[in-house]
Amino acid sequence: MLTLNAPAKINWFLKVLGLRDDGFHEIRSLIQKVTLYDQITFAPADTLSIETDIQISLEDNLIYKAALLLQKKCGIDEGAVIGLDKNIPMGAGLGGGSSDAAAALIGLNKLWTLGLATEELLVLAKQLGSDVPFFLHGPISFISGRGENIVPRNALKTLNILLVKPPFDIPTAWAYKKYSHMRSAEILVAGETALSLYYNDDLELTKKAEKVNNIEHFIRNIERADPGDITDDVFNDLESVVIESFPVIAEIKMRLREQGAGFVLMSGSGSTVFGVFDSREKAEEALKSFQGFWTV
Incomplete structure (x- = not known):
């Protein structure tokens, strides 16, 4: 077997x-x-x-x-x-x-x-x-x-990551459909001036728009295992549309920050939110405040 x-x-x-x-x-x-x-x-x-x-x-x-x-x-x-x-x-x-x-x-x-x-x-x-x-x-x-x-990319250093999932699921197709609807209605305001990166046909990294953060700089910050340095560099376009229907996602993010997470973001289309801590002990202590949630 x-x-x-x-x-x-x-x-x-x-x-x-x-x-x-x-x-x-x-x-x-x-x-x-x-x-x-x-x-x-x-x-x-x-x-x-x-x-x-x-x-x-x-x-x-x-x-x-x-x-x-x-x-x-x-x-x-x-x-x-x-x-x-x-x-x-x-x-x-x-x-x-x-x-x-x-x-x-x-x-x-x-x-x-x-x-x-x-x-x-x-x-x-x-x-x-x-x-x-x-x-x-x-x-x-x-x-x-x-x-x-x-x-x-090259493997990163070990990071102390806490995953928190509220007691509901979010279908991927639903999140993307809602995102498209909000964009077409021009009511999506989060993330529009943040990181915008794309690859051309040769898969070479290209920078676009006035406010662009370099992906190499971002990865170096992760490699240094310094989550506090990457907070302003990244975002999740689906986060704002998911939070509109499921505000508990925002509450989880806020609570993770209060518990000392240097970086917090919803993963993919949700519903999991992850926080990066500068020590395993801090991550384990933060875990105690999420009784009733799925955590790891």
Whole structure:
């Protein structure tokens, strides 16, 4: 039996641009894996099945979809029993489903001895979801397009990060749809003058607009593990639209700051908010103030 850990992710910033021809939003983001994992096991079998406690149909399960894509690509009908121990909450902006799908591609490629290269798995990953390709790469990457253009970065120093999720989920599609509506109505005011970065066709970093912060400067601040220095450099375009419907997100951010977090941001489309602390002890102390929330 093969066992893999599928990590969660956080977004250090998220810039949402216009709608693409394929109906997805053009985005720019810096994404990092964190040490919160789903555990996935793979064992040979005559048929394909998934064992998990989560309530989701096979047709909507990204692990199952990944397996079908591999079967179709390689022209095989191999089976497997795939076990999913779910620790990453769904609807949290932590990429759990996408990470599970990437782990399924990697695990079944090994279990079925298919010998597919990472580049071949990436082609399949792009069909499964916008975040899935990232999880086939290293610990931190700058992404663009709908998420398929990936520029890996060097691994960062260990940071003390507290994740806080309120007791509700936020569907990604809902957050992006609401963002588009608010932009078209010209009532979105947050983040418009902040960081705006994009890659050209050669994936070279380009700076745009008068107020632009250099991504290299931002990454160096993270590498120094100095969250206080990066507060003004980054933002999440989806945060303001989510807070309008779920003001508790703003309350969590405020409470994290009161507890000493040097940097606080909603991850992805939410509902998880993360805070970066300058010591593990401070993060553990802050955790005590979030009784009733999911925290890690």
